[in-house]
Amino acid sequence: MTRDDIISVLGPVDEAVLADIALTGASLGKLREAFAWIGADEALVNEGRHLPGARVARLIEILEPPEEDDGPRAPAAGFE
DSSP, X not given: XXXXXXXXXXXXXXXXXXHHHHHTTOOHHHHHHHHHHHHHHHHHHHTTOOOOOHHHHHHHHHHSOXXXXXXXXXXXXXXX
């Protein structure tokens, strides 16, 4: 998959993301599938689609923003 292939699906992305995607060896079709799962995972499951395979799951992992860690939380009032 070329740089232009990746950009055709995702639009402009960071060079590190481009490299990570290229290193997966995934096809353009797999990238499109991963992008679809990110945007509509519940809808795809409801359609009866099988869960993503390993390569698509890796692409999803690369593309999804990391979950934010809010850090330690203060105890609720009265529960110190």
